[in-house]
Amino acid sequence: MERPADRPTETGLDPAGEDAAGDRDLAVPDWDDEFIDRVSDRLMHNYDLEKDYRVAGEEFTLYGTLSVVNQKHVFHPALSFAEHESTEHLFVTHVDAVDDRTLGRFADLGSELADEWIEADEEHFATEFTFVLVTPSIPDPTDVRRRIEAVDGRTLLKYGYHGHYEINIVVVAPASEALVASENADVASAFRLWEPIEREEPGLLGLLSRRLQL
Numbered sequence: 001m002e003r004p005a006d007r008p009t010e011t012g013l014d015p016a017g018e019d020a021a022g023d024r025d026l027a028v029p030d031w032d033d034e035f036i037d038r039v040s041d042r043l044m045h046n047y048d049l050e051k052d053y054r055v056a057g058e059e060f061t062l063y064g065t066l067s068v069v070n071q072k073h074v075f076h077p078a079l080s081f082a083e084h085e086s087t088e089h090l091f092v093t094h095v096d097a098v099d100d101r102t103l104g105r106f107a108d109l110g111s112e113l114a115d116e117w118i119e120a121d122e123e124h125f126a127t128e129f130t131f132v133l134v135t136p137s138i139p140d141p142t143d144v145r146r147r148i149e150a151v152d153g154r155t156l157l158k159y160g161y162h163g164h165y166e167i168n169i170v171v172v173a174p175a176s177e178a179l180v181a182s183e184n185a186d187v188a189s190a191f192r193l194w195e196p197i198e199r200e201e202p203g204l205l206g207l208l209s210r211r212l213q214l
Helices: 034-043 100-117 141-151 186-191 204-211
Strands: 048-055 058-074 076-094 124-134 153-156 164-173 178-181
Touching: 034 058, 034 076, 034 186, 076 100, 100 124, 100 141, 100 164, 124 186, 141 164, 141 178, 164 186, 178 186
Parallel strands: 076 124, 124 164
Antiparallel strands: 048 058, 058 076, 153 164, 164 178
8 A cells, every 4th residue: 555755744843823824935736625725724724625535445535734843952953862762644525424434444444554555663742634525414423422432542553662553533524513523633623614713722733742742
């Protein structure tokens, strides 16, 4: 399975995220989908975004990556040690309905990608695979939450010496303004278009980097 091309890694990032990156020269695709297009406006300052991404026989409307490097310094930033890498892979697709088979399919894909994409070593801290399923409706949010909790989770690599990977799932129904997500899926806030991202709160990048803080 082909691994996505390496992208620039960012260090020393401002937890505000969205505002700090506002002046970048960004090449962001246009989506023929108003909901995804508006979500991409929230994501583009922190994530590298691609359109119509295919992997392992699955097609995703949007694919994004976010990389963070945590470093410890001695006296001066040039003298660094204990460098640890954290990455999130974000996959967004449309589904007709959410059931155990659908959730299990994407959870299995996350595990498969973890086996093939992660370079497990002492510098690897965390890799997240977040799947966002856009659906017409969520008839029973409590039941969907229970199903999500049954398939998401964290897996230690070499007992944690090589970090861990995590699978998160978000289910969103834009028409009914409903969303159910894994507890650690911080990016879910970008998909709640009916709610503003509060400026006094950390940006999307801040949420992820804070949660992955060593």
